[in-house]
Amino acid sequence: MDPYRNPFAPGAGFPPPELAGRDPILELARISCGRALRGKAARSLMLLGLRGVGKTVLLNEIGKIAREQGMLVSQLEAPEKNKLSTLLYPELRRVMRSLSGIEAARQIASRGMGALRNFAAMFKIEVAGVEVGIEEAAPGLADSGDLQHDIPDLFTIIGEGAQAAGKGWVLLIDEVQYLSEDDLSALIVAMHRMAQRGLPVVMVGAGLPQVAKLAGEAKSYAERLFLYPAVGALDEISAKLAVRKPVEEEGEQIDDDALDAIFSRTKGYPFFLQEWGSTSWDVAPGPVITLADVERAYPETLSGLDEGFFKVRYDRLTKAEIQFVMAMAALGDGPYQMAGIAKEMDRDQSSLGPARANIISKGMIYSTDHGFLDFSVPLFAEYLRRRDV
Ligand SMILES: Nc1ncnc2c1ncn2[C@@H]1O[C@H](COP(=O)(O)OP(=O)(O)O)[C@@H](O)[C@H]1O
Ligand SMILES: [Mg+2]
Structure with missing residues (x-):
């Protein structure tokens, strides 16, 4: 069928045409953000699951929801080698700047800018482009050189600023398993502080399943601080919906036995659903995608996965x-x-x-x-x- 109208989206972080089966997780995130904005204790989340199940897509979606609710949103991806301090710095700076544009938070934000400069100096962060002329530095703030003190300091200022501004802050972090133990500890301590002080800051992390254990090893109370929703393969109904609905929305159809075949061999894994849905659409003469089309598309689907999704990891x-x-x-x-x-x-x-x-x-x-x-x-x-x- 017409490749220009192919609705499927195989690719890391590509938004799927139908985000199937994830309403409960999105609802958790919506409630956390909403509670934070109302000044109520809000649980942070750690989305855990294998590769290709849709964690990045969920983080993006949660970012969208949070923005719609009026929260400030920062999004980072933990790199394998880089440090959290370097990664976090420009985001913290951006948030402080947007807070400084709100009258009620201006003073706090300017203190925050000072603290951030201390932090950049302590952790030797490249500060090209930091504006000079902020009236006073902020002695004693975020300048200990110990991440577990300084990150909580910075988050506290942002939380206070956001509170004064009637806003909240959501920090989204992808690939949490790549954070070093020190970095992860500092984040957990910071979120603990946010919870204790009732500040409107929520963290939503995503990572491989071992993150729950890593977080618990870093700080034993992490278990109570976060909810750990499992992001897994889709159940049969959601998996079939993820394929059928996009096809129907393009005014086409797919047979039930074709959907059965796709579900049974992909086991409901989202990445594979997108890939196979996509090749099936392309090989099908139309107007209905049949079992025969899906079978014909299978070798191509496999070689697509082998050359892409699997091989990049193998290499x-x-x-x-x-x-x-x-x-x-x-x-x-x-x-x-x-x-x-x-x-x-x-x-x-x-x-x-x-x-x-x-x-x-x-x-x-x-x-x-x-x-x-x-x-x-x-x-x-x-x-x-x-x-x-
Ligand atoms: N709920 C879903 N329903 C259908 N497809 C999905 C869903 N979530 C993710 N996908 C698709 O799965 C693939 C992998 O998503 P991604 O967020 O990159 O996974 P992860 O970050 O867990 O590795 C993408 O092609 C995306 O469009
Ligand atoms: Mg991802």
């Missing part, structure tokens, strides 16, 4: 790491016990520690609640087995 592994994940895949679908992997590789378990740690830090595998290992990319084991033949 980041070293040779030794590849042997490790290949051994996992050879054992079938996860989760996997370390002892089993070692046995499969004919190696000593302890000698595999570094490879294991590296693959985890690359965000490719994670340790499950029960101490097993599993892939953070859905259907990755199948992909590795395909490669291996």
